[in-house]
Amino acid sequence: MFSTRQIGNELFGLIPGLWSRWHPRYDRVGDLLWAALITAVAIVVGVAFAAFTDIYLFDFVDLDFAIYQELIPIGTVNLINALILTPIILFNAARLDYRSLPSIRSGLMRRLLLTLLISAALPVGLLGLFLMQQTQESAASSPAELTLKLSVTIVLSLLFTVVNALLLAQTVSNPLLRLAQAARLMEAGQLNTR
Helix, strand or coil, X not given: CCCHHHHHXXXXXXXXXXXXXXXXXXXXXXXXXXXXXXXXXXXXXXXXXHHHHHHHHCCCCCHHHHHHHHHHHHHHXXXXXHHHHHHHHHHHXXXXXXXXXXXXXXHHHHHHHHHHHHHHHXXXXXXXXXXXXXXXXXXXXXXXXXXXXXXXXXXXXXXXXXXXXXXHHHHHHHHHHHHHHHHXXXXXXXXXXX
């Protein structure tokens, strides 16, 4: 059996998918903005379809419920996510060079990928643990205690990310700086084997 939400989700993908058949490139800012707009339209159409067909399928759903309990909350969350993620994903996909994928076998690239994955996963994990703990202790926590715990989690996540980014920048830049120094020495005729 199908639900109206499943059809709404299919519309989320169908509308941008059909549009991308006529506009497959995303090299310019205008292309990314159009893609975000089409995605936003698809979300509104999909959520509106699900919300308004629920009026006819379920006795407890009226127009106010469909708009204020389904369309606005679900549509807002999906719009925010899509407007942030769609341009990022399309920008990166347009610049992905499949011929350079064998470079992942290099040690530097593997370290870089591992560092980026850990940098992204740890703050999300810390925030997830914090939120799980809060749902278990929600009755006992005061708003001030909740704010303090959330602030500490965010500060620790940011601190970890900054330190990790500094280490990553050092790992990537040191070999490049040595190469640039060697090129300068070679150009000056002062390069010797050390």
